Amino acid sequence: MKEHPQRIFDDKEQTLLEEIIAHRRDVRGNRFLNTPISQESIDRIIEAALAAPSVGFSQPWEFVLIRDQKTKQAVKETFSEETARAAIQFTDEKQKEYIKLKLEGILESPLNMAVFYKPAEGPVLGQTSMPNMGKYSVVCAIQNMWLMARSLNIGMGWVSILDPEKVKQVLGAPEKNQLIGYLCFGYTDMFYNQPELELKKWDRKKLQKEVVIQEKYG
Helix, strand or coil, X not given: CCCCCCCCCCHHHHHHHHHHXXXXXXXXXXXXXXXXXXXXXXXXXXXXHHCCCCHHHCCCEEEEEECCHHHHHHHHHHHHHHXXXXXXXXXXXXXXXXXXXXXXXXXXXXXXXXXXXXXXXXXXXXXXXXXXXHHHXXXXXXHHHHHHHHHCCCEEEEECCCCHHHHHHXXXXXXXXXXXXXXXXXXXXXXXXXXXXXXXXXXXXXXXHHHCCCXXXX
């Protein structure tokens, strides 16, 4: 196997990555523009997904690109059903706040993408003890796309208030495939400098000292 020089990143590049991570946002429908995304940009976003780590080099992902408005509308219908169910789980002021939130951009974004986990036929290296590692690999691919999209100044929103089985039916997905993420991509009129739910005081950002445990619990 031929050796290649190791790529070393300098301080400027490291800072740039920190900025991209810090300015990644979950973009909602009221922010998307109908400006088309070039095929080159779409290819770069997908190539970022393909560069994600995957347990046992299994690469257990499939990506469905959706531009058709009828298909989007069918997916939007399951969102509307599920968000109505979700709203009643919150009470008092939280329920009022929830109803006001714009939580998706299915129809507004020029490109939707359904990301599926495709299980392997046999055992996968690194997945025999923790079977969910394959799904986590797909999540890593989604995060890569999110960061690449942000670096291209393209917004991405992850819609999770959906019935995954109904989305599978809409898309004619194989029975064994599992929906991991339904994503909306598009240029945006602005990126918030802070997470939108933080700005709207839905919750607060946790501090490092609240989530880091040294050595072990207790």
